């Protein structure tokens with residue numbers, strides 16, 4: 287493996303980051319006349335903590351990893367974009383990603399003018415480890431793996447992920463957005479061993495906070511320091527920091543939601559099996575089911591007319607005829623079944 291220093295873009299290595307007023311002072315109970323803030327209208331008048339220290343303390347406790355292994359951003363998307371800007375030289379470097387997977391890796395690559403090399407999964411949605419490693423060259427800086435994978439729903443074998451981490455010269459970005467639905471599979475405990483690993487997690491899914499935009503990246507302190515250098519100084523606003531701190535007290539709620547979602551997934555599986563137009567329900571470690579149908583567009587459009595919106599994934603690699611359905615509340619799921627029952631009748635007459 288190359289050192290982080292060797293992988294880093296030269297301009298980022300040389301970068302002297304913006305030093306904010308709140309950066310230079312760390313302490314409490316002071317009179318703040320340093321940032322040209324308005325003394326009125328508390329608490330919104332003050333700039334937020336640029337390093338979100340209180341929030342990271344709580345996350346460190348929950349995830350059992352020191353605070354200096356944590357980066358927080360405006361959704362996981364910020365961490366993805368920063369990884370490109372830190373390591374990938376536009377027009378020269380490339381990244382490798384599995385296919386199908388989450389769309390943002392490719393969009394962020396295109397925005398940063400970085401070539402993406404897509405390596406298809408097997409028909410069973412497993413990693414082709416050799417093909418993935420073969421797709422890399424000396425300019426491959428990042429390798430994206432999403433597990434549990436979106437949209438396929440499966441988690442990859444830990445030994446396959448390890449083989450890739452141990453044999454790739456660059457940095458593996460492992461997206462664990464859905465890991466709270468299978469926490470035992472997280473690679474966070476392996477971070478101390480693998481210094482070329484960045485793990486992405488989010489508050490948007492199991493934690494139920496998609497609206498506050500808060501994503502996490504976990505990596506060696508060396509990588510976290512680089513991310514901190516590149517990010518906007520006040521990238522996580524005080525409303526988000528405060529709301530997350532409050533809601534992190536609800537760990538028990540989160541565990542209960544996850545339990546209910548997993549139960550509802552099992553009910554949905556049984557229910558979907560009954561429809562003749564659904565040919566396959568793929569195994570899922572996440573909060574959604576990928577199903578193969580004989581008419582993805584038709585079913586999608588019909589459900590939209592019934593006020594039920596699912597995701598048509600039929601144009602995605604290896605997902606011909608596939609729809610992705612998020613597990614909702616009992617009421618929402620019943621709305622789906624009602625829509626599918628009606629669709630059944632339209633094709634049977």
Ligand SMILES: *Cc1c(COP(=O)(O)O)cnc(C)c1O
Pocket residue numbers: 360361362363364388432436461463487488489490491496500501
């Ligand atoms: C939903 C999702 C995310 C979350 O992105 P945020 O920007 O944190 O909301 C990240 N990765 C994958 C694969 C996802 O499906």
